[in-house]
Amino acid sequence: MRTLINVIAEKEFIHIIRDKRTLALLFLLPLFQVIIFGYAVSVDLKHIATVVLNRDGRYLSRELVRSFINSTYFDIKYYVLERKLAEDLIAKGKVKVIIEIPQDFTRRILRNEPAQINICIDGTDPNPAQTALNTASAICQSFGTKIVVNRIRFTSLVDLRPRVYYNPGLKNSNFMIPGIIGVLLQILIPILTAVTIVREKEKGTLEILITTPVKRYEIILGKLIPYVVIAFIDVVLVLTLGSILFQVKIVGSTVLLLILSFFFLCGSLGLGLFISSISQNQYQAFQMIVPLFPLSVILSGFIFPREGMPAILYGIGYIVPLTYFLKVLRGIILKGIGIETLYTEVIVLAIYTVFCITLSIVTFKKKIQ
Structure with a gap:
């Protein structure tokens, strides 16, 4: 009995060692979390x-x-x-x-x-x-x-x-509600996009669709449009519930908020499409998406103030797109500022969106050809 168990265990160890992505996830993710949570999460705010x-x-x-x-x-x-x-x-x-x-x-x-x-x-x-x-x-x-x-x-x-x-009562809900919108678009939408498309690849339905007269860009747009609709429903739902339950009102322009949310959403969809293109199965897709959680939630300032972070982690936060989108959300919803004040964040998000969409379309086309 022990011999059989040892053989099976040895086989599993070999399988794990050969799977470089799983090996990296098992050892690098705990190290990454210790560093992020140990240094970035600070209740003693200074500077x-x-x-x-x-x-x-x-x-x-x-x-x-x-x-x-x-x-x-x-x-x-x-x-x-x-x-x-x-x-x-x-x-x-x-x-x-x-x-x-x-x-x-x-x-x-x-x-x-x-x-x-x-x-x-x-x-x-x-x-x-x-x-x-x-x-x-x-x-x-x-x-x-x-x-x-x-x-x-x-x-x-x-x-x-x-x-x-902007928040005279120092209510946490005024801080959290705009952030929830950003996290939904940054995390939930790429997960849904990547996992759904990868699941179709596993079942073979995507290959069947490719053999039809439908053009490649029509496949891509057809796949992404439902998630655009779902995302906007989520945004409106969060804003409505925030207004009714927590009295978080939009001080600035609602139209500007929705337009900039759409551009950020396009970038998130592109990210999800790119992950689906380089993933062979749903497990690999999740492996690539998992690191987005601590990066986006912690380093962007969604929950923990960036002022309390060491200089290195504070600098890394600038490469997280959610960092800029949170400034847009809280700036419009709480401060009532316009695009003339948020132009830096808008430019960065535009670069992020164009980069993700271009990268995803190129990789996805190569994958389905």
């Missing part, structure tokens, strides 16, 4: 991109800014002289926080009067927003008790006036 509008410009106001920098929770990316410039930066997603120091900040402290500063926070992602709010409050409170000018100690209240943009 929040910040812009400073210092109308005072004197010593004490500069010391306050330095206190924010020394905390390591705030990375001062920009110094501006006009509030509109600061608000444009937060609308574009280049910063998460605006620190505004009024002209009379130093004068009021030297008079032992409460000195006010304003802090505006991008609330589209509640986690870094809450961290920024709590940390800024602690910094201001500590700064007010440690002011020394010409060896004279001043104790003054630094009155922090916070304002949360």
